[in-house]
Amino acid sequence: MADKKKMSVAEIMAAARAQKAGTPSQGVPPAADAESTAADAATTQDSTAPESAAKPDPKPAAKPGAKAATGAGGRPSVAEIMALARSKAAAGATESAPKPTAPKAAPAAKPAVEKPAAKTAAKPATKPAVARDTASILAAARAGAKPGPVSKADAPPRPEVKKQVPERPAAERAPAKLAAAAVPAKPVKPAAKKGAEADEDRRGFLEIALGSFMAMGFTALSVTGGLFSLGLARYFFPNVLAEPPSRFKVGFKEGFPVGKVETKFVAQYGVWVVNSDVGGQQQVYALKTVCTHLGCTPNWLEAEQKFKCPCHGSGFYKDGVNFEGPAPRPLERYAIRLSDDGQLEVDKSRTFQEELGQWADPECFITV
Amino acid sequence: MEHLGTSLGPALGLFLSSSGTFLKDVAGFLGSYYTGIAIMNAVFALILWQKKKQTGWAIFWAVFASVMMILASLALSGSSTLVPGLPLASRHLVNRLSGPVLYTLGTTALFTILFVFRKFFVQPMVAWSVLNIALVLMGLSMADENFASIVMKPDNVPIVGLVFLLAFFTWVATKQAVVNDERIRQGLPPMEKLADEKVLVWPDLVYTELICMVGVSAFLLLWAICLPAPLEEPASSVKTPNPSKAPWYFLGLQEMLVYFDPWYAGVVLPSLVVFGLMAMPYLDFNKKGNGYYSIEERKFSYLVYQFGFFELWITLIILGTFLRGPNWNFFGPFEYWTPYKVEVLNNVDLPQMFWVNLLDQPLPRAPQGAGTLSQIGYILLREAPGLLLLGAYLVLLPPLLAVTVFRGFFAKMGFIRYMIMANLMLLMLTLPLKMILRWTLNLKYLVSIPEFSLNF
Numbered sequence: 069m070a071d072k073k074k075m076s077v078a079e080i081m082a083a084a085r086a087q088k089a090g091t092p093s094q095g096v097p098p099a100a101d102a103e104s105t106a107a108d109a110a111t112t113q114d115s116t117a118p119e120s121a122a123k124p125d126p127k128p129a130a131k132p133g134a135k136a137a138t139g140a141g142g143r144p145s146v147a148e149i150m151a152l153a154r155s156k157a158a159a160g161a162t163e164s165a166p167k168p169t170a171p172k173a174a175p176a177a178k179p180a181v182e183k184p185a186a187k188t189a190a191k192p193a194t195k196p197a198v199a200r201d202t203a204s205i206l207a208a209a210r211a212g213a214k215p216g217p218v219s220k221a222d223a224p225p226r227p228e229v230k231k232q233v234p235e236r237p238a239a240e241r242a243p244a245k246l247a248a249a250a251v252p253a254k255p256v257k258p259a260a261k262k263g264a265e266a267d268e269d270r271r272g273f274l275e276i277a278l279g280s281f282m283a284m285g286f287t288a289l290s291v292t293g294g295l296f297s298l299g300l301a302r303y304f305f306p307n308v309l310a311e312p313p314s315r316f317k318v319g320f321k322e323g324f325p326v327g328k329v330e331t332k333f334v335a336q337y338g339v340w341v342v343n344s345d346v347g348g349q350q351q352v353y354a355l356k357t358v359c360t361h362l363g364c365t366p367n368w369l370e371a372e373q374k375f376k377c378p379c380h381g382s383g384f385y386k387d388g389v390n391f392e393g394p395a396p397r398p399l400e401r402y403a404i405r406l407s408d409d410g411q412l413e414v415d416k417s418r419t420f421q422e423e424l425g426q427w428a429d430p431e432c433f434i435t436v
Numbered sequence: 437m438e439h440l441g442t443s444l445g446p447a448l449g450l451f452l453s454s455s456g457t458f459l460k461d462v463a464g465f466l467g468s469y470y471t472g473i474a475i476m477n478a479v480f481a482l483i484l485w486q487k488k489k490q491t492g493w494a495i496f497w498a499v500f501a502s503v504m505m506i507l508a509s510l511a512l513s514g515s516s517t518l519v520p521g522l523p524l525a526s527r528h529l530v531n532r533l534s535g536p537v538l539y540t541l542g543t544t545a546l547f548t549i550l551f552v553f554r555k556f557f558v559q560p561m562v563a564w565s566v567l568n569i570a571l572v573l574m575g576l577s578m579a580d581e582n583f584a585s586i587v588m589k590p591d592n593v594p595i596v597g598l599v600f601l602l603a604f605f606t607w608v609a610t611k612q613a614v615v616n617d618e619r620i621r622q623g624l625p626p627m628e629k630l631a632d633e634k635v636l637v638w639p640d641l642v643y644t645e646l647i648c649m650v651g652v653s654a655f656l657l658l659w660a661i662c663l664p665a666p667l668e669e670p671a672s673s674v675k676t677p678n679p680s681k682a683p684w685y686f687l688g689l690q691e692m693l694v695y696f697d698p699w700y701a702g703v704v705l706p707s708l709v710v711f712g713l714m715a716m717p718y719l720d721f722n723k724k725g726n727g728y729y730s731i732e733e734r735k736f737s738y739l740v741y742q743f744g745f746f747e748l749w750i751t752l753i754i755l756g757t758f759l760r761g762p763n764w765n766f767f768g769p770f771e772y773w774t775p776y777k778v779e780v781l782n783n784v785d786l787p788q789m790f791w792v793n794l795l796d797q798p799l800p801r802a803p804q805g806a807g808t809l810s811q812i813g814y815i816l817l818r819e820a821p822g823l824l825l826l827g828a829y830l831v832l833l834p835p836l837l838a839v840t841v842f843r844g845f846f847a848k849m850g851f852i853r854y855m856i857m858a859n860l861m862l863l864m865l866t867l868p869l870k871m872i873l874r875w876t877l878n879l880k881y882l883v884s885i886p887e888f889s890l891n892f
Contacts, residue, residue: 202634338674357674362698364676367763372778378678380694381764381781392781393764396697397886423886 076207080146146204312337314417320410321436324352329368329386339402339414340368340375343436344386351433354402354414355388361395375399389422398422401432458581459516465588466519466575467512473571474504480564493561500568507575521579522770531768537875539759539766540868543751547742554731558611570600580770586758590663595684595757602750613729620730628728678762678775687756688749694764695870697881697891705867709744712860719857721848740861748867783874785884790821815885822883826892834858 318341324330330341340355355375357365364379374391375384382393389398401422403415412434420426427433478501485494510518550557557563574596577583587596616626635641668677682690692701724733731738761767762775784793791799802814816823834855838846846854873879883892 201632202636334674335672336674362693362702364680365674366676367678367775369763369776371776376763378676378680378763380690383781392783394694394696394880396881396884396889396891 077150080150080204149205315413315415317407317409317411317413318354319412321352321406321412321434324412326350326436327386329370331368333414334365337414337416338365339416341404341412341414342386342388346387346427346433350436352404352412352436353433354404356400356402356416356419358400359395360390360397360399361393366399401427403431404434405431406434458584459519459579462578462584463511463514463516463519466578467508469575469578470504470508470511473568473575474501474508477501477504477568497564504572507572519579520576522576527580527770531771534759534766534768536755536766536871539755540751540871544747547746551739551742554610555614558607558614563607567600567603570603577769582772583770586769586773590665591684592757593663595754598750599754609729610731613731616728616730617732620733626728626730679760679764679773681756681760684753684757687760688752691752691756691760692867695867695874697889699889700892705863708860708863712864715856715860719849719853719860721853744864748864783878783880785881786822786825786879787818787884789877789879791818811887815887819883819885822881822892826882830859830862833862 316337318330318333318339324341324343326343328343333339333341334357338357340357341352342355343350343352345351346353359366359377359379359382361377361380361382364377366375366377366382366384368374369376373386375386375388377383377393377395380394382390382395384390384395384399387398388401390396398421401420403418403420405413405415407413418431420429420432477497481494481497481501484490484497507520510520557566574587578587586592612627616628619626681687689701689706692705695701696705720737722734722737724730725737758769759766761771761773762777765777765779767773767777787799791797800814800818802811806814837858838854842854842858845857849857873882881891883890885891
């Protein structure tokens with residue numbers, strides 16, 4: 069729970085107290101009756117630390133201070149920083165933040181309790197490795213520079229602070245008062261009441277003006293956006309299409325001998341014209357050069373008599389039927405017909421898919 | 437020298453006589469390569485001797501460094517017969533043995549060995565030896581023209597770097613995890629808790645980042661000057677380069693696409709990878725291992741993640757980069773990438789297997805002129821075996837696992853979290869399962885509905 073980087077002074081003290089728990093007290097505890105209340109408060113909070121809270125070390129500053137000087141090496145330990153802080157804040161020793169979760173302790177008893185407790189806080193020096201991380205050093209340094217709670221969570225409830233240390237809040241408030249004096253006084257209330265109606269009118273005007281401005285803005289935005297997307301949509305219907313015609317002639321039937329895959333139309337039209345035996349019938353058909361897996365262009369391998377896709381290794385027979393690799397369906401056929409002049413004409417605007425039973429359509433092949 | 441090479445070469449079985457011009461070209465690089473290894477090991481030996489006082493090891497690595505210097509001088513001798521390389525017979529053997537099955541099973545076995553004996557492999561001397569063996573093997577292989585042409589291609593150089601970098605970082609993390617596991621076993625806090633010092637973002641981190649930025653920019657500039665990326669011919673929609681490869685970081689995806697329909701391997705699986713990575717912190721109920729390396733305390737998470745990352749992503753990238761050639765055929769590391777390699781990869785769908793091969797009857801097919809509904813009915817009947825298998829896998833398996841293997845998980849995670857985890861895991865495992873089915877049964881798709889472009 070108690071993350072080291074967020075260790076507040078109060079938590080360091082609690083840790084010190086917990087550490088002291090086992091050792092017997094060396095002197096008579098000062099202000100014994102005051103302690104009992106603190107001990108009660110502590111028992112409700114932390115079951116491990118009550119004893120230590122009840123038995124603070126009577127003269128802790130000298131011993132741990134010496135230890136810290138030797139143990140911490142070149143670096144100021146938390147204990148040293150704390151000692152420094154304590155010496156600075158000697159006058160208002162009650163400053164050290166009480167347990168944030170123990171606000172119920174009697175305010176009068178507090179100062180008496182806090183004093184010895186604060187002294188015991190020097191104990192961590194006996195174990196310098198405990199809290200030498202940057203965060204806790206910073207926290208300790210901050211506590212030294214401006215004694216008090218580090219965060220809001222650590223802060224004691226306000227009224228108690230006021231009762232405990234009346235000087236400090238007063239000192240703090242003083243500059244605030246000065247600042248307040250420097251600022252011109254606010255208009256008195258009656259004046260505001262007088263102009264209430266006018267104010268409302270002004271606000272109403274603002275509302276209308278702003279509202280209409282917003283409405284205008286959004287209207288303008290949506291109109292511009294609509295026009296812009298219409299303009300974009302216009303790009304889908306260009307005036308001139310630089311595409312090869314979807315119908316083109318590939319030559320006479322005699323140019324496609326039996327068993328031949330004609331690849332010379334691939335570069336321009338993306339078509340193989342094949343003369344092959346399909347289901348006992350000699351046909352000439354046009355295959356689309358797009359792999360049915362992911363759309364790459366397969367290559368016709370004459371030696372292996374197959375179309376092979378370079379992307380994922382799909383393979384198709386000469387009739388376009390897939391047999392290896394991941395391609396899920398056969399290559400598609402384009403429409404083909406015998407034109408009036410006797411040449412074969414391929415129509416790329418219509419495709420025929422085997423898995424839909426469209427290859428039986430006489431428009432996608434020519435019998436020879 | 438020429439004479440020495442011809443007489444010594446066959447005796448050692450170390451030299452080769454490949455095409456002379458290539459070897460002359462690569463000899464200069466190999467000379468500096470071996471010199472680099474020698475310097476590296478000499479420095480290592482010096483550190484061992486001076487700082488660590490391990491004289492025995494220092495002598496060993498000094499001797500190794502001098503052997504590397506001998507290899508360097510052989511490479512730089514100017515005679516192509518003296519360039520050290522692997523014997524031809526061994527290269528042929530490697531080519532003949534290698535294939536996707538051996539590669540995948542081999543890498544799985546390798547990772548298993550590395551994991552099981554991690555306490556051995558994290559020792560610095562072992563790791564250093566493995567690094568040196570890998571470097572020397574790579575140098576010897578580089579004398580092969582086919583190997584060098586793939587590995588030294590500017591596109592592929594980052595992948596070579598990736599292999600070594602990943603190995604190094606994994607080694608560092610595993611080493612710390614092994615140390616921590618041992619400490620935890622002894623009841624000590626992990627190493628990371630000892631040096632718990634917090635560091636400030638400014639200036640500590642920002643300065644480090646600035647220096648790294650400058651260094652990396654300089655390195656990338658140098659790289660771009662020394663290894664210019666090759667420009668290819670203008671793009672054309674009807675001409676696909678052969679082999680056609682995705683960017684290197686997507687080669688794992690491309691390999692997945694060999695086994696699946698695009699909608700699954702190209703859309704669903706990548707989305708699931710992202711979704712799964714995002715879901716991880718919410719599925720994880722193990723509070724241990726927070727802020728320190730540990731394998732023992734989070735074995736399940738560690739193994740699942742490493743399997744997904746190394747086995748299903750990194751090894752597939754390496755496979756796609758170095759071993760997939762024209763027509764996406766598998767090529768051995770020393771094989772010439774010919775587009776005319778014939779590989780029999782015929783495969784069939786499950787319905788075909790079930791109805792035709794097993795029951796010896798034609799595929800159920802709707803009669804001519806049947807309505808849409810009856811056609812769908814026939815398709816469902818045709819695909820029944822695959823759909824049932826898939827349904828059992830995704831619907832029955834999670835509850836079954838919940839009461840058997842993952843009983844503890846189910847209890848700790850609750851129904852929804854467990855179901856998400858189980859389904860993510862099962863979907864991840866579809867990839868290796870599909871690979872195995874392809875290799876063993878030549879199975880193409882479990883469910884094949886080309887009518888609606890729905891295949892699995």
